[in-house]
Amino acid sequence: EDQVTQSPEALRLQEGESSSLNCSYTVSGLRGLFWYRQDPGKGPEFLFTLYSAGEEKEKERLKATLTKKESFLHITAPKPEDSATYLCAVSGINKFYFGSGTKLNVKP
């Protein structure tokens, strides 16, 4: 069954405490893996697209990596404004599959 699983469901960090979010997938015919940031009551904001194992993308304190079965979103020295839900999505042959998200809370 095609699915996307994100872990942990929630993550509390102190400001400056680096960590990683995980997205594992079992989707046939991978056409891309996507990371989004979502603030409460808002639509998802696009962050990264990854297409092949070994690929990496960076944006400010965020770095996304991809292997054959999972992706990591590394957050380096996070700030309170990084608090949000981070969604992972995988594009298969016919549709997108979304994970349930990781809710990140960064405390000052």
Add this chain to the structure above:
Amino acid sequence: SAVISQKPSRDICQRGTSLTIQCQVDSQVTMMFWYRQQPGQSLTLIATANQGSEATYESGFVIDKFPISRPNLTFSTLTVSNMSPEDSSIYLCSAQQGTGNTIYFGEGSWLTVV
């Protein structure tokens, strides 16, 4: 990247009424989609809005409840019909653009049914 505008951004609706959400993209796109996100949940695809033809609905969603129009390559509407409190949700318009297969989202329309 595509810029997607939705309206209304938020509304409180009476049970039994219908509401139409509009979605405008700043450039022509091939694929447009409508998602629902209930509180604390991930995104659920309602349908793919097809330009010039009937939308393609996912299992559990029907045209009578969620009629969709897409008259051109930049605009779509979703109507939520005969609303009940269970329809309280964020409704998201999205569009797929470019060779990279990425989909972009609007800001969402937060509907509360009372």
